[in-house]
Amino acid sequence: MADLQDDIPRTTEVGEDDGLPDDPFRLPPGDLPAGxxxxxxxxxxxxxxxxxxxxxxxxxxxxxxxxxxxxxHLPGYDLQLGEAAVDTDLPxxxxxxxxxxxxxxxxxxxxxxxxxxxxTLEQLDLVRSVVETHPEGLRLVxxxxxxxxxxxxxxxxxxxxxxxxxxLDGSLAVLRVLHALGLRVLTLAGTAWAGxxxxxxxxxxxxxEMNRLGVLADVTGAGPATVQRALALSKTPVxxxxxxxxxxxxxxxxxSDDLLAALGGAKxxxxxxxxxxxxxxxxxxxxxxxxxxxxxxxxxxxxxxGTYDSGAVHPRELADASRYPHLIAELLRRGWSETELSxxxxxxxxxxxxxxxxxxxxxxHRREAPTLRISDLDAP
Amino acid sequence: MGALEEARELxxxxxxxxxxxxxxxxxxEQVRYDLDALDIAGDRRDRLHTDLPxxxxxxxxxQYWSVYVxxxxxxxxxxTLEQIDCVRRxxxxxxxxxxxxxxxxxxxxxxxxxxxxxxxxxxGGHSIANSLGTLRALHALxxxxxxxxxxxxxxxxxxxxxxxxxxxxxxxxxxxxxEMNRLGMLVDLSxVAATTMRDALDASAAPVIFSHSSARAVxxxxxxxxDDVLERxxxxxxxxxxxxxxxxxxxxxxxxxxxxxxxxxAHGLHHLDTSxxxxxxxxxxxxxxxxxxxxxxxxxxxxxxxxxxxxIDxxxxxxDYDGTAFTPxxxxxxxxxxxxxxxxxxxxxxxxxxxxxTWRNAVRVLGAAEDVARxxxxxxxxxxxxxxxLDGTPGES
Numbered sequence: 001m002a003d004l005q006d007d008i009p010r011t012t013e014v015g016e017d018d019g020l021p022d023d024p025f026r027l028p029p030g031d032l033p034a035g036x037x038x039x040x041x042x043x044x045x046x047x048x049x050x051x052x053x054x055x056x057x058x059x060x061x062x063x064x065x066x067x068x069x070x071x072x073h074l075p076g077y078d079l080q081l082g083e084a085a086v087d088t089d090l091p092x093x094x095x096x097x098x099x100x101x102x103x104x105x106x107x108x109x110x111x112x113x114x115x116x117x118x119x120t121l122e123q124l125d126l127v128r129s130v131v132e133t134h135p136e137g138l139r140l141v142x143x144x145x146x147x148x149x150x151x152x153x154x155x156x157x158x159x160x161x162x163x164x165x166x167x168l169d170g171s172l173a174v175l176r177v178l179h180a181l182g183l184r185v186l187t188l189a190g191t192a193w194a195g196x197x198x199x200x201x202x203x204x205x206x207x208x209e210m211n212r213l214g215v216l217a218d219v220t221g222a223g224p225a226t227v228q229r230a231l232a233l234s235k236t237p238v239x240x241x242x243x244x245x246x247x248x249x250x251x252x253x254x255x256s257d258d259l260l261a262a263l264g265g266a267k268x269x270x271x272x273x274x275x276x277x278x279x280x281x282x283x284x285x286x287x288x289x290x291x292x293x294x295x296x297x298x299x300x301x302x303x304x305x306g307t308y309d310s311g312a313v314h315p316r317e318l319a320d321a322s323r324y325p326h327l328i329a330e331l332l333r334r335g336w337s338e339t340e341l342s343x344x345x346x347x348x349x350x351x352x353x354x355x356x357x358x359x360x361x362x363x364x365h366r367r368e369a370p371t372l373r374i375s376d377l378d379a380p
Numbered sequence: 381m382g383a384l385e386e387a388r389e390l391x392x393x394x395x396x397x398x399x400x401x402x403x404x405x406x407x408x409e410q411v412r413y414d415l416d417a418l419d420i421a422g423d424r425r426d427r428l429h430t431d432l433p434x435x436x437x438x439x440x441x442x443q444y445w446s447v448y449v450x451x452x453x454x455x456x457x458x459x460t461l462e463q464i465d466c467v468r469r470x471x472x473x474x475x476x477x478x479x480x481x482x483x484x485x486x487x488x489x490x491x492x493x494x495x496x497x498x499x500x501x502x503x504g505g506h507s508i509a510n511s512l513g514t515l516r517a518l519h520a521l522x523x524x525x526x527x528x529x530x531x532x533x534x535x536x537x538x539x540x541x542x543x544x545x546x547x548x549x550x551x552x553x554x555x556x557x558x559e560m561n562r563l564g565m566l567v568d569l570s571x572v573a574a575t576t577m578r579d580a581l582d583a584s585a586a587p588v589i590f591s592h593s594s595a596r597a598v599x600x601x602x603x604x605x606x607d608d609v610l611e612r613x614x615x616x617x618x619x620x621x622x623x624x625x626x627x628x629x630x631x632x633x634x635x636x637x638x639x640x641x642x643x644x645x646a647h648g649l650h651h652l653d654t655s656x657x658x659x660x661x662x663x664x665x666x667x668x669x670x671x672x673x674x675x676x677x678x679x680x681x682x683x684x685x686x687x688x689x690x691x692i693d694x695x696x697x698x699x700d701y702d703g704t705a706f707t708p709x710x711x712x713x714x715x716x717x718x719x720x721x722x723x724x725x726x727x728x729x730x731x732x733x734x735x736x737x738t739w740r741n742a743v744r745v746l747g748a749a750e751d752v753a754r755x756x757x758x759x760x761x762x763x764x765x766x767x768x769x770l771d772g773t774p775g776e777s
Binding site: 115117118121122123124125126128129133169173174176177178180181369371376 | 472
């Protein structure tokens, strides 16, 4: 950290995002029920201004960016000044008030490739090199504390993950080495140990070792049995990095109300993707999903996942990373309280990261690193 | 004071930096990395060449742990990461004896603390699967040398023990060397063909090492270093770390091994087969043809020659313990280094010479690689080259 300590903190907030600040502007309950704010009372411009002010204090911690894969196929790029070939660059992240984001190490060509480990290491290497070449804007971080530290220095925090479960090549040792390189999220889906029938014995060991290390479990795309088992087993909240409400849109990666309620019960986090396919073609569609997830899972269990640069088509008005204020303005119009919004954009991700950090610190004293491979536990 | 006593005293001040030890692979093969099942805190001479008490007795102050995996491994990158995890777990488990080390400064700190500095070396370019991103990830994990090949060729470099194909390094091979220079990862030329050694010396901006190789003029085996290559080390600044493996250092052992291999092939088996059937054939062969035994003096002969050709500033030690079935008498395991130092004292090597051999040269070469890396990083970023771009599709000539 010492390398940048001579920089003057540029954020408007210092350290206040740790907790859940009281909301001085919240209307008394019952006075003006959620969703019934008459649109004509507040102009769109006022809402956008309020959204920006709110985001200045509680920026977006974005659950999924496909940027590493998108950059890999560009001959050259400049994220500092602006890069038209992608949806995410520093000017647009600044305009969108993005404070932290998870950079996916997923391999869009599919995890079944011949060399998932080397391909994942290449993705990881690329992220390190992109962050190193943009030291004024980006900082690679691992822990909740480092996210705050990056923010206090005016940098956008980059977290590594999710990576695909196939990147482990069926080995807990590989998981530990990827964690040593900074991996923070792993997707438990589409592998021999996390299939439709749920987690195998090895799959359960993967979750335990993730808890011990502080790697968050991402169950987007996992079958219901895997989601339920991961929720029961994990000693720290579980993420869905890209899941919306199945009740509103029957996309396979969206969660049923049962699973949303279970996720809420386990204080997990459902990060709603801004993609037309999963949430619908317009801002109100996305807001409907956010309303629904908030209502079913709870306001502490909903987050945002831009899903930019992943090849997905985005709803109108939400084409790139600069557009978050428009979404927040819509939620304000619907009566989301500022506390709820601060949880949605920032607070919930902080809570989940902090819990995983704490669980790992506590578990490392109790449990030795197991050296299992999938062949030790699961019959071929 | 007897020579052995003086050797021990000398090693207390300038301990051995050993270039190559295969303990991680032995732990994988014997106990599936279960460090409880084979605890190196105690005397493990029944099963290993290496444990902590014998490293201490041998005066070892720094060890490059090899994170070797066979090239035939289904996913060599994943297996290499498992080897790295093993070393990391050893470091966590034995903090009073083993100190994590990545730089020359770390080596000096460990020496001052009386701990054994632990570095890692990858043995064979197959561990990076033709991927410079993977090379950089290995460096980020602390790997400080990569042997360009193991026993077989890689797509971009010829091995000493395979049919010539690239004729040394390909264009991508030179790119790998350049990227290792930029990172500060030492280029290790043990196991590679002489053509690859020469190409790498041409390509490398930093000193190279031979992590475990001896002199070809003393014993004619392809794993050893020809004199014309040794002669280039002063200009390059590199270090040749003499190895003890009898079948490389003793001509009679070379010949015996060739005959034993031929015996296996005559029975329809591969010469590296270690199945019970192969081992039975080996034992029967050994009864009829007693195995020649190497000695400390044989290894000292190599060092005397290497010193003549390369000079005292370019020598080191790389025992290859737990990576070889047989060891010389007097150098049976990692506690044997004082016997070698004593032999060299008897041959008139000065204390200054021996400090260079055991400690100073190896520390200098790592520091030099770091200096070169700092310079290169100021002028260029990570290489994004692919083997397809530089060499065409791998496997096609």
